Amino acid sequence: MGLEQHFPALIIAILFGIAFLSPLLFRWARKLSAPVLITTLAMATMMAVYLLVLVYQGGEFSYYMGGWPPPWGVEFKINLLRVYMLLIVLAISLWIMVYALKDLEHELKQELMGWYYSLYALLVGSMAGIALTNDLFNLFVLMEICAISACAIISIKEDRACLEASFKYLILSAMGTGCFLLGVAMLYMVTGQLNYDLVNEALPAAIELYPNNMFAAAALFIVAFGTKAALFPLHVWLPDAHASAPSPSSAMLSGLVIKIYAFALFIMFYQVFPRPLLESIPINEIVLWLSAMGIMFGSIFAMVQVDLKKMLAYSSIGQIGYVFLGIGLDDTIAVTGGFYHLLVHAIMKSMLFMTAGVIIYSTGIRQIKQLGGIGQVLPITMIAFTIGSASMIGLPGTGGLISKWYLALGALEIGRPIFVVIILASSLLNAVYYMPIIVNAFMQQEEFEHEVKPVPRQMLIPLFVGMAAIIFFGVFSRPVISLLENALQIFF
Amino acid sequence: MVPFIQVYGIYIILHGHLSPGGGFSGGAIFGASLVLIALSFNLEVGARQISHATASVLESGGALGFIITGLVAVALGGNYLANQAAGFPMGEAGELFSAGAIFIITAFLGIKVASTIVTLFYNIIEGDDKSGDAH
Numbered sequence: 199m200g201l202e203q204h205f206p207a208l209i210i211a212i213l214f215g216i217a218f219l220s221p222l223l224f225r226w227a228r229k230l231s232a233p234v235l236i237t238t239l240a241m242a243t244m245m246a247v248y249l250l251v252l253v254y255q256g257g258e259f260s261y262y263m264g265g266w267p268p269p270w271g272v273e274f275k276i277n278l279l280r281v282y283m284l285l286i287v288l289a290i291s292l293w294i295m296v297y298a299l300k301d302l303e304h305e306l307k308q309e310l311m312g313w314y315y316s317l318y319a320l321l322v323g324s325m326a327g328i329a330l331t332n333d334l335f336n337l338f339v340l341m342e343i344c345a346i347s348a349c350a351i352i353s354i355k356e357d358r359a360c361l362e363a364s365f366k367y368l369i370l371s372a373m374g375t376g377c378f379l380l381g382v383a384m385l386y387m388v389t390g391q392l393n394y395d396l397v398n399e400a401l402p403a404a405i406e407l408y409p410n411n412m413f414a415a416a417a418l419f420i421v422a423f424g425t426k427a428a429l430f431p432l433h434v435w436l437p438d439a440h441a442s443a444p445s446p447s448s449a450m451l452s453g454l455v456i457k458i459y460a461f462a463l464f465i466m467f468y469q470v471f472p473r474p475l476l477e478s479i480p481i482n483e484i485v486l487w488l489s490a491m492g493i494m495f496g497s498i499f500a501m502v503q504v505d506l507k508k509m510l511a512y513s514s515i516g517q518i519g520y521v522f523l524g525i526g527l528d529d530t531i532a533v534t535g536g537f538y539h540l541l542v543h544a545i546m547k548s549m550l551f552m553t554a555g556v557i558i559y560s561t562g563i564r565q566i567k568q569l570g571g572i573g574q575v576l577p578i579t580m581i582a583f584t585i586g587s588a589s590m591i592g593l594p595g596t597g598g599l600i601s602k603w604y605l606a607l608g609a610l611e612i613g614r615p616i617f618v619v620i621i622l623a624s625s626l627l628n629a630v631y632y633m634p635i636i637v638n639a640f641m642q643q644e645e646f647e648h649e650v651k652p653v654p655r656q657m658l659i660p661l662f663v664g665m666a667a668i669i670f671f672g673v674f675s676r677p678v679i680s681l682l683e684n685a686l687q688i689f690f
Numbered sequence: 691m692v693p694f695i696q697v698y699g700i701y702i703i704l705h706g707h708l709s710p711g712g713g714f715s716g717g718a719i720f721g722a723s724l725v726l727i728a729l730s731f732n733l734e735v736g737a738r739q740i741s742h743a744t745a746s747v748l749e750s751g752g753a754l755g756f757i758i759t760g761l762v763a764v765a766l767g768g769n770y771l772a773n774q775a776a777g778f779p780m781g782e783a784g785e786l787f788s789a790g791a792i793f794i795i796t797a798f799l800g801i802k803v804a805s806t807i808v809t810l811f812y813n814i815i816e817g818d819d820k821s822g823d824a825h
Contacts, residue, residue: 207770211757218753221746263770264763 202252205245206261206274206330209284212238213323217316224312232299235315239292239322246285246326253281260332268333268393275332275394278685282537283329283461287454290544291322294453294552297660298446301555305444310354317354321347321450325458334382334392334470337462341378345371345426348455352443363438370435374425381418384411385470394470401472412471416481419466427459429485429522430492433515437499440511445555448507452514453548457540460521464533467525468689476528486526490620492519497627505564506554509631510547513590516624517543523617524605530690532608534682535601541678542589542597542671549664550586553579556661560651566635568648573640575650580639582661587632589668592625597671604679695723703800704793713799720800721807733815742816745808752802759794 201208216238223231252259258277265271295318306314324343331337349371353364386392388408389400405412421432428436436456440448463485467476476482496516503509517539524536556579557563557572573580589596602621609617671678702716728736740748760770 201764204764204770207760208764211760211770215754215757215761218750218757222750222754225743225747261770 202248204261205249205252206276207263209242209245209288210323210327210330213242213319213326217319217323220315220319221312224315228312231312231315235319236292236295236299238319239288239295242322242326243285243288243292246281246288249276250278250281250285252276253278269391269396272336273332273393274330276330277688278681279537279689280330282541282681282685283458284326286541286544287322287325287329287458290453290548291318291325291450293660293663294446294449294548297449297552297555297657300654300656301445301552301559304559305355307356314351314354317347317350318450321351321455325454328458328462332394334385334394334397338375338379338382341375341426341459341462344455344458345375348451351447351450352439354447355442355444357442359438359442363435363442367435367439370432371426374422376422377418377425378422381415381422384415384418387411394465397470398472401470402474405472405475412475413479416467416471416475416479419463420481420484423459423463423466424488427456427463427522428492428515428518430488430495430515430519433492433496436515437508437511440514441505441508445507445551445558448511449548449551449555452511452551453544456514456518457521457544460518460525460540463522464525482526482528484526485522486617489519489522489526490617492516493523493620493624494627497624497631501627501631503631504566506557506566506569506635507551507564509566510550510554513628513631514547516628517547517590520601520605520621523621524608527605527608527612527614527617529608529612530683530686531611532605533686533689534679535604535606535608537682537686538597538604538675538678539601542601542668545664545667545671546586546589546596546598549582549661549668550590552657552661552664553583553586556653556657559657560653561648563648569635570638571642573636576653578658578661579653580636582665583639584636585665585668587628587636589672590632591628595669595672597668597675599672600675600679692723692727695726696720699723699800699804703796713796714803716796717800717803718807721804721811724804724808725811728811737812740805740808742809742812745805745812748801748805749809752798752800752805755798756795756802759791759798763791 216235220231220235223234253276258275261274261276262268263272263274267273298318302311302314320343324340324347327340328337328344331340345368349364349368352367353360382392385397385401388404388411389397391397391400401412420429423429425432425435440452443451467481493516496512496514496519500509500512500516503512520539520543521536524532524534524539527533527536557569557576560576560579561572563569563572585596589598592598592602602625606618606621609615609621699716699718699720699722702711702719703713704716705711724736724740727739764770
């Protein structure tokens with residue numbers, strides 16, 4: 199019984215600890231605050247890797263807060279799927295933070311940096327908590343922390359658009375958490391438990407007595423997580439929020455924050471609700487069609503955007519649809535595809551927002567039509583953009599292809615070829631709005647007429663890492679896929 | 691009035707594990723007393739009691755203290771935030787110094803909440819001054 203057994207709690211404790219420490223560090227030892235945050239994120243990532251090893255060796259295990267087993271205490275559950283999500287959250291937020299250190303210097307006022315680090319650590323800590331927790335009320339608290347810190351890293355820029363967007367986000371996500379709390383109350387009313395596994399055990403008996411409670415809870419959960427993850431008709435807050443935020447915040451919000459709620463929805467419907475309930479009402483059918491509409495409309499809205507970051511934000515609505523499509527198809531292969539897409543999209547969308555950040559940093563341009571010829575002055579950035587777009591479209595050799603391939607296979611497996619058509623059509627739509635930017639950037643003959651600031655190396659290195667990761671996950675998909683297949687065995 | 695309110699606030703914080711109340715409610719009462727000073731005299735007098743900077747430092751410190759208490763439990767061999775299991779002295783039930791870590795945690799929570807209320811109050815007042823140039 200060494201220290202490693204406490205890693206689940208320690209990861210979250212050190213992240214929250216650093217969130218409270220960084221304003222102090224920023225006040226007294228300004229130079230230290232950024233390295234300390236980076237070190238903490240790196241330490242947390244290493245702990246998560248170690249947890250993965252532990253789970254591979256010894257199977258799933260639980261961690262009881264304060265030594266109190268459920269139903270009294272909060273339980274953290276560590277199994278393959280949870281650790282997979284935890285690793286994505288920690289590794290990608292470390293990657294974004296390395297990029298953010300330089301980018302934030304010109305987007306934020308100097309004295310706000312300490313608070314930004316603090317909010318960032320809170321956001322990462324709460325997402326890591328959502329990935330691990332096995333308790334409904336703990337999930338609610340972590341969702342609140344996550345929502346408020348996510349709003350704050352948008353509004354920290356203090357311009358008009360940011361404040362408006364983050365206010366809209368705040369109201370809608372508060373509505374989402376409200377729905378979630380009401381749903382939890384419904385479940386607690388009939389089961390008297392908050393722990394996922396205990397609720398799951400108590401539900402089959404409760405369904406007989408109070409079916410309407412269950413249906414209401416399921417509906418409330420769809421609305422709650424749908425709002426927070428920007429599932430199609432509930433996505434209205436996303437474009438403004440993700441487009442107006444500072445670029446590292448956009449990368450974080452689009453790359454991770456909406457994903458963690460899709461993950462939470464999956465856990466709710468596959469771990470908390472018993473299978474018979476899932477089959478007796480068409481929850482999956484609803485998620486399926488909403489996500490299909492999201493995939494199509496997200497891409498169609500993205501085509502008409504003139505602002506680069508807004509286009510990326512609308513594209514996120516389409517892409518989160520793929521994750522929900524996987525969940526809705528209710529088939530091991532499709533869910534594997536959905537979760538693979540969760541990883542790949544987190545990498546590629548974060549990278550695309552980083553390239554947008556580099557373009558804004560270096561030239562100040564946000565409009566898509568002014569980007570003609572930019573490939574000659576910012577070649578590395580635009581190559582990164584090209585690889586990211588290729589993965590969005592799903593060209594061979596990139597991670598995007600693998601996830602779409604598995605989703606399509608899953609759709610065929612359960613005999614719904616219509617969704618293969620939707621996946622193909624949306625890939626074409628993605629090509630329609632990403633390709634012209636790339637073609638214009640590289641092929642245009644005339645000189646690029648805007649002033650160009652040199653890009654610091656610290657912003658370019660993360661782009662190289664991103665490109666390498668996208669191609670790596672496109673070529674060597676087997677380890678992650680087999681991890682996911684193992685992880686999903688317990689749900690099907 | 692202020693000393694009485696403060697004594698009452700501290701009482702609520704320290705008796706958190708024995709009677710209704712605790713870190714949050716006691717801290718709110720204590721914070722309110724500091725806000726009342728600033729309201730009844732003016733901001734400068736209030737800031738002489740506890741400045742904005744001190745309040746924000748205490749705010750972070752209180753929360754850090756909570757987390758460190760949890761970590762001490764790990765160091766003592768229990769789970770995170772463990773109380774008796776980690777070997778915190780329990781004392782006599784009903785006495786002031788009892789209930790191990792709960793006592794320490796409510797004290798930190800009290801500091802945190804009191805200073806948060808003061809910081810919020812200062813932020814709102816100072817926000818008014820600069821709102822002219824923000825937009």
